Amino acid sequence: ENGLDGWLRYAPLPCSQQCKSKLPANIVALNATETSPVYVAGTELQQGLESIYGTKTGVSHDKCKSSSSSVVVGTLEQYRKTCGAVKDIPDLEEDGFWIDTRNNRIRILGSNEKSVLYGTFEYLSMLAQGNFSEVAYATNPVAPIRWVNQWDNMDGSIERGYGGPSIFFKNGAIVDDLTRVKQYARLLASVRVNAVVINNVNANATLLTPTNIKGLARVADVFRPYGIQVGVSLNFASPQTFGGLDTYDPLDASVINWWSNITDQIYDEVPDMAGYLIKASSEGQPGPETYNRTLADGANLFAHALEPHGGIVMFRAFVYNQLNESNWDADRANAAVNFFKELDGKFEENVVVQIKYGPIDFQVREPASPLFANLLNTSTAIELQVTQEYLGQQSHLLYLPPLWKGIFDFDLRVDEKPSLVRDVYSGKRFNRKLGGSTAVVNVGTNTTWLGSHLAMSNLYAYGRLAWDPTDDSEGMLQDWIRLTFGLDKTVLNAITKMSMESWPAYENYSGNLGIQTLTDILYTHFGPNPASQDNNGWGQWTRADHTSIGMDRTVSNGTGFSGQYPSEVASVYENIETTPDNLLLWFHHVDYTHRLHSGKTVIQHFYDAHYDGADTAQTFLTQWESLKSKIDKERYEHVLRRFEYQAGHSIVWRDAIVDFYHNLSGIADTSKRVDHHPWRIEAESMYLDGYETYTVSPFETASGAIAIV
Ligand code: BDP
Numbered sequence: 001e002n003g004l005d006g007w008l009r010y011a012p013l014p015c016s017q018q019c020k021s022k023l024p025a026n027i028v029a030l031n032a033t034e035t036s037p038v039y040v041a042g043t044e045l046q047q048g049l050e051s052i053y054g055t056k057t058g059v060s061h062d063k064c065k066s067s068s069s070s071v072v073v074g075t076l077e078q079y080r081k082t083c084g085a086v087k088d089i090p091d092l093e094e095d096g097f098w099i100d101t102r103n104n105r106i107r108i109l110g111s112n113e114k115s116v117l118y119g120t121f122e123y124l125s126m127l128a129q130g131n132f133s134e135v136a137y138a139t140n141p142v143a144p145i146r147w148v149n150q151w152d153n154m155d156g157s158i159e160r161g162y163g164g165p166s167i168f169f170k171n172g173a174i175v176d177d178l179t180r181v182k183q184y185a186r187l188l189a190s191v192r193v194n195a196v197v198i199n200n201v202n203a204n205a206t207l208l209t210p211t212n213i214k215g216l217a218r219v220a221d222v223f224r225p226y227g228i229q230v231g232v233s234l235n236f237a238s239p240q241t242f243g244g245l246d247t248y249d250p251l252d253a254s255v256i257n258w259w260s261n262i263t264d265q266i267y268d269e270v271p272d273m274a275g276y277l278i279k280a281s282s283e284g285q286p287g288p289e290t291y292n293r294t295l296a297d298g299a300n301l302f303a304h305a306l307e308p309h310g311g312i313v314m315f316r317a318f319v320y321n322q323l324n325e326s327n328w329d330a331d332r333a334n335a336a337v338n339f340f341k342e343l344d345g346k347f348e349e350n351v352v353v354q355i356k357y358g359p360i361d362f363q364v365r366e367p368a369s370p371l372f373a374n375l376l377n378t379s380t381a382i383e384l385q386v387t388q389e390y391l392g393q394q395s396h397l398l399y400l401p402p403l404w405k406g407i408f409d410f411d412l413r414v415d416e417k418p419s420l421v422r423d424v425y426s427g428k429r430f431n432r433k434l435g436g437s438t439a440v441v442n443v444g445t446n447t448t449w450l451g452s453h454l455a456m457s458n459l460y461a462y463g464r465l466a467w468d469p470t471d472d473s474e475g476m477l478q479d480w481i482r483l484t485f486g487l488d489k490t491v492l493n494a495i496t497k498m499s500m501e502s503w504p505a506y507e508n509y510s511g512n513l514g515i516q517t518l519t520d521i522l523y524t525h526f527g528p529n530p531a532s533q534d535n536n537g538w539g540q541w542t543r544a545d546h547t548s549i550g551m552d553r554t555v556s557n558g559t560g561f562s563g564q565y566p567s568e569v570a571s572v573y574e575n576i577e578t579t580p581d582n583l584l585l586w587f588h589h590v591d592y593t594h595r596l597h598s599g600k601t602v603i604q605h606f607y608d609a610h611y612d613g614a615d616t617a618q619t620f621l622t623q624w625e626s627l628k629s630k631i632d633k634e635r636y637e638h639v640l641r642r643f644e645y646q647a648g649h650s651i652v653w654r655d656a657i658v659d660f661y662h663n664l665s666g667i668a669d670t671s672k673r674v675d676h677h678p679w680r681i682e683a684e685s686m687y688l689d690g691y692e693t694y695t696v697s698p699f700e701t702a703s704g705a706i707a708i709v
Contacts, residue, residue: 001632002447006187006456007483008121010051013130022132023055024106030074030082032061037113037189037227041073041120044186048124071106071123073116079109089138095194096140099123103134114194114227121190129482139468143426145352145381145436146193146466147231147314149277150443151200154207159200160387160525162394162451163444168198172206174215181222184443189226191463195274196223196230201316202285203233205242208262217269229274231314232266236278236298237286249291250301263305275311276302277354282319295319295339296346303348312434314381315347317355317371323537331551331559332540333359336371345377352379352434355425357407359561360541362390363516364403364507367573367583370564372424373412379434382407382425386458387442387450390517390525391506394451396646397620398506399499401461401473408469413568422469437466452642453635456484457499474500491630494623501616507582508613509653513596513605514586515542515550518657527649528656529698543589546664549602550585562587581605592665606661607669610654617650651677656700663700683708 001009015023027049029042042059049057064072064083072083079086089098092111097119100107108123110116126133151159152166154173167180188196198219199207206212220230239245239258249255266273280298281287288298299315306313320335321327336359347353353375358366362385372380384404385391391398408422419429427435439462443449450456461476474496481495510528511518520529521539533539541551552558554574562573572578573587581596592603600608621643628636655677662669684693684706691708699705 001635003449003453003456003635003638004183004447006449007460007480008124008186008190009483010048010124010128011486012054013052013128013487015053015055019053019132020055022104023049023053023127024057024069024071024104026070027057027059028064028070028072028074029059029061030064030072030078031113035221035225037117037225038074038078040225041108041117044117044120044124045071045073048127052128069104071108073108073120075110075112075116079107092138093140094144095192096138097122098136098138100136101126101132101134102136112227114189117189117227118192125190125479125483129479130487141192141467142422142428142469143381143436143466144434145195145312145314145438146463147195147197147274147381147436147438148188148193148386148441148462149197149201149233149383149438151202151387151440152198152442153200154204154212158442158444159202160389160440161442161444162387163442163449164446164451165444167443167445168219173212174219178218178222180445181219184449185223185226185228187449187459188228188463191460192467193463194228196228197233197274197277197314198230199233201233201277201279202283203235203279205235205238207232208238208242208266210265213266213269216266216273220270220273224272229272230270231274231277231311233277233279234302235286236280236288238262247291248286250288250293250297251291256301256304259301260305263302263309263311267309267311271309273309273311275306275313275350277314277316278302279316279318281321282316283323287319294343294346296343299351299353300346300348303351307348307350312350312352313348314352314354314438316383317353317369318361318383322540325537328535328537328540330540331553331561332538333553333561334559334564335359336369337374337564340371340378341374343378344375347378349379350434352381352436354381354383354438356383357404360516364391364503364510365512365514365516365582365586366407367586368407368410368412368421370412370561372421373414373419373566373569374564376414376430379427379432380425381436381438382421384437384439384462386439386455386462388455388458389440390519392510392646393526394455395642395649396506396617397452397454397498397502397642398458399461399473399477399502400458401465401476402500403503404462404465405469405473408465411569413566415566416568419566426469437462437469439466448638453484453639454495454499454642456480485631485635488630491627494627498620498623502620505613505616505650508609509617509650509657510613511657512609512613513550513581513602514583516586518542528653528660528701530657530660530700531698542585544661544664546666548589548591549661550589551587552589553587558587558589592661592667603661603665603667604670607658607673608671610657611671611673614650614654618647621647652701655703656698659703660698660700677703682706 031038097110097115108119156165156170237248240248302313317336412419423429457480460480518530521532533542553561555563696702
């Protein structure tokens with residue numbers, strides 16, 4: 001078991017006579033074209049039934065055997081044509097499906113071809129969990145956009161990818177062998193993702209060469225049978241740097257022409273391309289401001305080129321300019337609303353503003369982005385990150401749905417009315433047709449896809465939440481565990497416990513009370529480096545000195561960020577008494593001796609939480625070890641290595657942060673941890689044969705600032 005099939009392993013299950021009698025004897029897939037999602041649904045069913053229950057089931061395409069003991073899959077239209085009237089089915093929305101498993105007469109009917117595949121995977125998921133219950137229901141997605149973003153570079157590397165090189169690119173071109181792309185398509189379709197942007201937001205214009213556009217068409221051909229469209233990231237300056245024009249001004253006629261030509265060329269090869277993803281005017285990327293044009297001018301440029309083809313522009317709100325030293329001191333959290341609020345209503349209908357969940361950047365704890373409350377006449381999508389960039393990079397376990405759902409369920413109280421973030425980005429709150437979710441995923445060629453078997457729960461749950469953001473974190477997790485590791489209760493309970501404890505543990509040892517992940521901010525985004533969080537273009541937010549810590553983002557004394565929320569929310573964050581402890585240092589600058597609602601001082605909470613978090617991480621290792629006899633060797637060993645690493649690294653985190661703030665504040669830890677690590681033998685005090693000591697930087701990442709090399 002190398003992880004390649006993810007949650008679609010279809011592992012064998014025992015099947016009694018009674019169970020056998022519940023399995024369909026025939027499969028009817030109402031489309032005979034091999035590249036159609038309905039045909040693929042038939043094949044998946046056939047393979048799934050054989051793999052799980054050892055039964056060989058024939059597939060037919062033309063006649064409707066709606067007698068008992070058959071499973072019929074098709075669109076409503078196909079069903080009506082071949083099988084007759086469809087009765088008692090609620091109206092289906094775009095991408096919605098109906099599944100009916102009653103009386104051994106299984107029907108999976110979709111509003112379109114891809115939704116038939118979604119319903120089929122739903123049925124297979126039941127079978128693979130040994131669930132034969134009789135169900136009959138319709139389900140519809142909350143929003144039309146359910147995308148993933150890959151940050152793959154043309155040379156085959158992946159920005160913030162922790163699962164090996166790209167499955168799409170190598171040496172500046174699309175790879176020849178697209179087997180892994182097909183396997184990825186299957187995983188994504190099974191969780192109802194409907195589009196994938198295959199290249200990095202920090203985009204390279206050479207994707208637009210005729211050869212690469214042909215390559216893109218090959219990729220699209222692989223995704224199409226799974227109901228998944230492809231999209232691409234573009235570099236704003238391409239007309240100049242790649243096209244040879246002397247400008248990339250979005251209002252210049254030659255530039256407009258250039259983009260519409262390129263767009264036509266892409267659509268000639270990929271007639272159903274999803275659209276473009278644009279990162280402009282951010283972190284050194286070119287954008288419309290070079291020509292004093294607005295971000296809306298920039299987005300609309302692409303919107304106009306795409307409109308005749310039905311494509312959409314995902315225009316990122318991750319725009320800030322603090323990399324310019326004169327702006328270091330500004331609050332980066334303010335940037336998105338500052339740039340976009342005044343542009344509300346100025347975007348074309350096929351533009352969607354793609355907003356990271358928090359105002360900074362995928363941190364372990366952020367308040368919901370206030371931009372969701374400031375765009376009332378613009379379609380939006382939320383941007384999540386499955387790849388654990390700041391969050392342990394798949395070397396630490398971190399099950400993300402509880403973090404995401406905290407954002408989805410946050411009520412922004414626009415106009416003093418319920419305004420949950422999930423109702424904003426789905427389009428429901430402000431009556432927008434477009435909207436939805438995206439996630440940066442960054443799978444690679446590693447057979448574990450993401451670099452760690454357990455990290456796949458995040459990809460699985462992401463798809464489910466993009467469909468229904470009210471889905472339950474623990475319920476989704478348990479489906480994933482059963483599909484990935486089988487039905488054993490001990491396994492189920494242990495992985496559930498570890499996963500549900502993983503976010504609080506990581507937050508505790510990497511940065512709590514809203515101070516953010518105290519990781520190296522300058523590039524690696526891994527490992528502790530609290531000093532790097534201030535005085536540079538990326539970070540300026542702990543504002544820690546000898547007596548106090550936290551970033552004052554109030555309107556009254558600080559950067560004014562809290563005023564970007566509607567008044568009811570703003571007043572909660574403006575006031576130190578009503579700000580929840582877990583966001584205290586995000587919004588306020590306080591003495592280390594400030595008392596939290598819990599009664600503890602800030603500094604003592606820091607010390608204790610870092611110990612608590614690291615203690616929890618130690619238990620992951622022992623809990624995993626208790627599963628040794630229940631999990632196949634290959635995956636057991638792989639995950640074991642990860643937990644051993646995390647157990648050690650969480651202690652590095654703990655000691656580094658505790659030492660750093662102890663050193664800075666001079667305030668003792670009163671939790672009576674006199675000797676913090678009685679069992680530890682410092683490497684530098686051993687007899688060194690072939691090793692030398694060196695002084696580490698930052699000092700706090702090794703005890704006594706000394707390590708060996
Ligand atoms: C940051 C990443 C950087 C990305 C950027 C983005 O560190 O690699 O390019 O976000 O989202 O989190 O554009």
